Amino acid sequence: MTTSKLDSKIPEGSLEQKWSKYRSTVPLVNPSNKRSLEILIVGSGLAGASAAASLSELGYKVKVFCYQDSARRAHSIAAQGGINAAKNYQNDGDSTYRLFYDTIKGGDYRAREGNVYRLAEVSSSIIDQCVAQGVPFAREYGGLLSNRSFGGTQVQRTFYAAGQTGQQLLLGAYSSLQRQVGSGNVKMYARHEMLDVVNIDGVCRGIIARDLTTGKLERHFGHAVLLCTGGYGNAFYLSTNAMGCNATAIWKAHKKGALFGNPCFTQIHPTCIPVSGDHQSKLTLMSESLRNDGRIWVPKKHEDAKALQENRIKPNDIKEEDRDYYLERRYPAFGNLVPRDVASRAAKERCDAGFGVNKTGEAVFLDFAFNTIRYGTIEANKKGIHNPTEAQLIELGRGVIKEKYGNLFDMYQQITGVNPYEQPMMIYPAVHYTMGGLWVDYNLMTSVSGLYCLGEANFSDHGANRLGASALMQGLADGYFVIPYTIGAYLSKEIGTKPISLDHPAFVEAENAVKSNIDKLFAIKGTHSVDYFHKKLGLIMWNKCGMARNATHLKEAIVEIQELRKQFWSDLRVTGTADEFNAELEKAGRVADFFELGELMCMDALNRQESCGGHFREEYQTEEGEAMRDDENYKYVAAWEYFEGNKWEMHKEDLIYDNIKIAARSYK
Amino acid sequence: MEKHLNLTLKIWRQKNAKAKGNFEAYKMTGISTDMSFLEMFDVLNERLVNDNIDPIAFDHDCREGICGACSMVINGRPHGPKNAITTCQLHMRSFNDGDTITVEPWRASPFPIIKDLVVDRSSFDRIMAAGGFVSTNTGSAQDANCTLISKEAADESLAAAACIGCGACVAACKNASAMLFVSAKVSQFALLPQGQPERKKRVLEMVAQMDTEGFGACTNTGACSAECPKEISLTHIARMNRDYLMAELC
């Protein structure tokens, strides 16, 4: 049963009409009133920057906060591969419905129909908007936009700018944001970290932020607060996230009443550069787009795998017939382009079976040789070269590969010291994206009035597994095209609310609580650094709440996390003081929150006794090792409510499929 | 193959903007050649924390060469000895056993030091706010394929737009000029039809802000482009100069 706390507010009407009808009937705020309504936006990534620019253009007064030294450095900048949109420019059968269907199926039937359909509907306008801003997307010779394929789909709907799509989209949104900053409508607070929300009578009215340069705590009032603070993959310590990515903003909001949706839904990305040693501080993604042209394999024979692990032979020594292209073998219909969760598990399965190809035995090959020759042949034909030599084909083919993926190949070589044009890349799955996040309704409002959550930080559109190139789409959909409408429904009722004094007891109390938490961290005066604890937590999470989970491990993990958390609070050392630039203090606060979130992630994973999307419970699999969903018992969103002392109660939002017939997810 | 190095680091320490700074030396042993330069800093900072010494402050975030946060002058060169990479992409296999490595912050008066190796680059944001955009409100765009853009123009525009705003160009320049940074943005838009309506206004306003921030003049030494991790080309400066002249004339 869906509990009363969880009204998703999906509009009535047919799927196709929900959003258009909503937009035409949502209450509006008149322009002069907008000028006296203040909106606080925490986060300047795709979601935050696009929301800030759009809301400011509408006339609202906006403040934006980010922890980096500039809004342009939000981690959206690192997205490589591309952004989906149902433009059907390739005439290959794409449509709003198909993008909607692929996203629901890709998410393993654990997302809301209404939200996802809206996402597919607005996807097309996102591309229009970005092009208007001067985002230099890849083009065909005729001047039209170019597309590529991504996993989990059979159409080409991904728009891209070389291997730096996120950078270009973010710089587009950042430009629009800076335009508003220049005109005085947005005030930017870079190097500021939000450390709590301020609720008054159950309504969110502001935040407490710390100026990271001076250490000063600040109070800010807003008629509405938008959290656009990105994902929490760093709960695992090692991930493809930036060093500063954190859960603090949404976690503090959670502790003040915002429900947390599906915390255990984590995406493990199949193609990342493997761990090289204990010093490892983060993992680098090799874009999914590489799977368009790279074939994934391991040796068929154990002795070959062993020889590779001991560095006695080179990959190219292994004969074609001795290679196991296991994705093509297991999933002939989608081959190397199966969704991420499927590809990651298949890699783990081969490595666990002893076929890993590097010294740790935790790596598989991503090989471009086959397509290098294929492209070489096409180029040779174009150039009229008859009977080209193999060397010529390789050279021509490498030119094409370089054009498509040059920066990724360079990045790979920098990190590993190996030239991927000559030898296959080695890759292994790594934590990448969190589908879970604050529970939000159709308006993107959390369970706390006036508090919204956008982008990766919310739980909304990707169910149990996100398809590649859909996060950029969602972040920009939320910021450019959803929140500017949905926030009107709330703010139209707020025009009478005068700014609340920053001396209001609720602000004073919230600031004092933040201060005492900081003092508490300094007071421990223990012996171990923050990183020491963070690495330990990460290992528990990766080993017991990672790619494969089971009840025994999850129960153990919960106990281990609780014990480690106790140690953290009794043996942590934070150097320096609170009133200065202090990176150790910043990290300490974030890791303290990861300790609590980590426990909840394990609880959620334990509760969900089925396998779906990125959540794979070993007890629930078919004989061939495929995920086994349980629609009868688990076709719901798990939304967790926090109670004092790390206690939680779960609420269920039933998922209703009126338009899609749910089925086993097959990519065979 | 992995090797291990013993090194001496000489690092700029400065408690805050007002304090006087100085170099401190740190001996490092057994540093794996597979480590990144910043991972070596992690090792050092862990040791400093264990010794109850304030760890070294430095900016970093993505650690994959795209956010533009990291910013160290290593042995006199912004982002270190190798071309076309950022500090976070530098790996220890680029150094030899026994090396002494000097590390300093960006030094330029429009980038005041905040602490140790951390500087304030908000002047770049203000230049962007002065004109680094196409004025288009959300929701008013036409269909994306209505604007045809040649592949060459799109590629060249992207090459300019690849700038990560790290400020290495300024740190490399003896005059602390920001011409490469500004011209990359001016050029990105000048090459596209979307950028035409505001082309003149943009260049005038961005250059005016650049001057207000106190960045120096360009004397064509080219150190900026040579040290740029994204290899932004000097042709963008030439294009901007031309645009600026045209804008001033008419």
Ligand SMILES: Cc1cc2nc3c(=O)[nH]c(=O)nc-3n(C[C@H](O)[C@H](O)[C@H](O)COP(=O)(O)OP(=O)(O)OC[C@H]3O[C@@H](n4cnc5c(N)ncnc54)[C@H](O)[C@@H]3O)c2cc1C
């Ligand atoms: C390496 C990599 C490659 C990817 N490639 C793709 C791709 O090709 N296609 C795709 O669709 N998706 C991709 N993704 C996913 C996608 O990039 C992200 O999901 C998306 O960009 C997140 O955007 P966001 O705006 O929600 O958050 P972010 O861009 O992470 O922004 C978060 C913002 O919140 C701020 N913030 C956080 N906490 C606080 C706090 N406590 N106080 C103040 N400010 C705070 C930060 O400063 C930042 O400004 C990739 C992700 C990674 C890591």
Ligand code: FES
């Ligand atoms: S840390 Fe992002 S570019 Fe170096």
